[in-house]
Amino acid sequence: MFKRFNRTRRTTGPASSAAAEKAAVRPVSPEPSRKPAPEAAAGPANLAARAETARTFARRRAAAQAAPDDKERRRREKLNEIKVEMHRRLLDTLNLAAIDDAPEADLKAEIAAICSEGLQEMGMVLNKEERQTLHQELYDEVKGLGPLEPLLRDDTVSDILVNGPHQVYVERGGKLELSDVRFRDEKHLQRIIDKIVSAVGRRVDESNPYVDARLKDGSRFNAMIPPIAVDGSLVSIRKFKKEKLSVDDLVRFGAFSEEMALYLQAAVATRLNVIVSGGTGSGKTTTLNALSSFIDNSERILTIEDTAELQLQQPHVGRMESRPPNVEGKGAVTQRDCLRNALRMRPDRIIVGETRGEEVIDMLQAMNTGHDGSMTTIHANSARDAVSRLENMVAMAGIDMPLKAVRQQIASAVNLIVQVSRLQDGSRRMLSITEITGMEGEIITMQEVFRFERTGLGEGGKVLGHFTATGVRSFYSERFRQWGYELPPDIYEPVAAQ
Numbered sequence: 001m002f003k004r005f006n007r008t009r010r011t012t013g014p015a016s017s018a019a020a021e022k023a024a025v026r027p028v029s030p031e032p033s034r035k036p037a038p039e040a041a042a043g044p045a046n047l048a049a050r051a052e053t054a055r056t057f058a059r060r061r062a063a064a065q066a067a068p069d070d071k072e073r074r075r076r077e078k079l080n081e082i083k084v085e086m087h088r089r090l091l092d093t094l095n096l097a098a099i100d101d102a103p104e105a106d107l108k109a110e111i112a113a114i115c116s117e118g119l120q121e122m123g124m125v126l127n128k129e130e131r132q133t134l135h136q137e138l139y140d141e142v143k144g145l146g147p148l149e150p151l152l153r154d155d156t157v158s159d160i161l162v163n164g165p166h167q168v169y170v171e172r173g174g175k176l177e178l179s180d181v182r183f184r185d186e187k188h189l190q191r192i193i194d195k196i197v198s199a200v201g202r203r204v205d206e207s208n209p210y211v212d213a214r215l216k217d218g219s220r221f222n223a224m225i226p227p228i229a230v231d232g233s234l235v236s237i238r239k240f241k242k243e244k245l246s247v248d249d250l251v252r253f254g255a256f257s258e259e260m261a262l263y264l265q266a267a268v269a270t271r272l273n274v275i276v277s278g279g280t281g282s283g284k285t286t287t288l289n290a291l292s293s294f295i296d297n298s299e300r301i302l303t304i305e306d307t308a309e310l311q312l313q314q315p316h317v318g319r320m321e322s323r324p325p326n327v328e329g330k331g332a333v334t335q336r337d338c339l340r341n342a343l344r345m346r347p348d349r350i351i352v353g354e355t356r357g358e359e360v361i362d363m364l365q366a367m368n369t370g371h372d373g374s375m376t377t378i379h380a381n382s383a384r385d386a387v388s389r390l391e392n393m394v395a396m397a398g399i400d401m402p403l404k405a406v407r408q409q410i411a412s413a414v415n416l417i418v419q420v421s422r423l424q425d426g427s428r429r430m431l432s433i434t435e436i437t438g439m440e441g442e443i444i445t446m447q448e449v450f451r452f453e454r455t456g457l458g459e460g461g462k463v464l465g466h467f468t469a470t471g472v473r474s475f476y477s478e479r480f481r482q483w484g485y486e487l488p489p490d491i492y493e494p495v496a497a498q
């Protein structure tokens with residue numbers, strides 16, 4: 001566990017990392033002045049000749065590229081045809097009911113035998129590598145999730161996003177990239193979706209065209225089929241990471257600074273109510289999970305999520321997962337139901353994976369009534385925005401309360417808003433830590449204690465910047481001191497860009 005209070009503070013804080021980043025910035029040289037090329041000045045005839053030469057070169061380049069591309073495409077099409085045919089034969093030959101129990105080696109041997117017979121009949125010869133790929137793809141098709149299998153096996157892939165059968169994006173190291181994975185057609189894609197959802201006891205069809213589920217391995221899965229998905233089924237998979245990122249990992253990756261970690265440790269340990277705010281995929285759940293490591297082992301924690309993703313390390317944790325209604329529209333158990341029930345289960349802390357609806361009322365009440373130290377995430381772009389979102393959620397839950405009263409509830413329930421973001425270079429950073437300090441008239445007052453100060457863009461679009469304190473001392477300093485978490489005063493000193 002992250003135990004910085006027992007250690008001497010490292011002096012290599014953001015100042016030095018900022019210095020390193022700063023050192024990486026190259027001075028931007030002024031753009032070289034562009035003198036007109038002598039030929040350009042030589043008249044229209046020359047210009048036309050140059051344009052013609054450029055066009056010829058472009059044509060030659062395209063022709064040179066087209067030849068191997070065409071060959072490669074034809075080869076891929078042929079392999080695909082073979083795969084479809086072999087798959088058909090497999091389905092005809094194999095005893096599908098027995099597949100689930102068949103040992104992997106037996107099934108693979110069977111596939112190899114059926115393939116070699118089929119290829120002979122078709123008069124096709126494949127090299128060793130092509131044969132191996134074919135066998136693996138067929139195995140994945142029969143036993144697993146077809147084209148998705150290699151991506152699910154690949155630990156460097158964190159998200160899989162399917163936009164119809166012919167376009168599959170993956171996220172690696174924070175960057176989205178188009179993969180060369182393809183489904184044969186929409187039917188193929190829907191067969192895989194069916195396979196996934198039926199394995200977790202759900203259904204997706206015309207009358208029920210979207211589904212949100214958790215896969216057996218813990219990955220989060222969402223699918224939507226046509227006609228609601230206009231250009232073919234849409235699938236998003238957030239892969240489950242066995243090794244969750246710890247506070248130390250996040251500091252090492254530059255998600256926040258040592259000083260911020262120290263502050264957050266004090267905030268969580270002294271039971272401030274924390275909201276982690278951010279956009280989609282910005283690292284809210286990861287941050288929440290990491291922050292939970294600061295909770296003492298003796299506390300009873302209850303977690304409530306739509307899809308159980310949190311992995312708390314403490315021994316005394318009760319996990320709840322809400323349930324959508326079944327096909328007849330019955331049997332739903334909402335986050336709000338879980339939360340209300342949780343309050344009767346004597347929790348020390350309640351953690352709600354994401355507050356997005358009517359459960360906000362019970363969450364605020366829980367925070368206000370003795371379950372301090374509770375935490376949740378919210379979809380918002382800034383601390384102010386997070387508060388507006390809370391207000392809106394209260395209004396939408398049908399609670400008829402004057403705005404000022406709602407604000408008072410929020411101001412006394414929430415102590416801290418931590419804003420995370422996925423920046424344009426794919427890196428995830430904690431952009432600000434903001435404390436809620438009370439109310440002034442109708443307005444909720446806040447103060448930012450730490451923030452990420454962006455300084456520019458470096459090579460390859462890398463976002464440059466450093467973490468700094470804003471110079472204000474924490475509103476909760478006295479509380480930290482009373483609880484034995486006295487922070488060194490210099491962590492509140494701003495770090496100047498060097």
Ligand SMILES: Nc1ncnc2c1ncn2[C@@H]1O[C@H](COP(=O)(O)OP(=O)(O)OP(=O)(O)O)[C@@H](O)[C@H]1O
Nearest residue numbers: 158250253255279280281282283284285286287428
């Ligand atoms: N600081 C970080 N450095 C590297 N990877 C990160 C970092 N924070 C989060 N990730 C990765 O980014 C992905 C998205 O993170 P996470 O699930 O926490 O986001 P989220 O905001 O909760 O998303 P959603 O809005 O979909 O619930 C995960 O694969 C996670 O491992």
Ligand SMILES: [Mg+2]
Nearest residue numbers: 284285286354
């Ligand atoms: Mg999340």
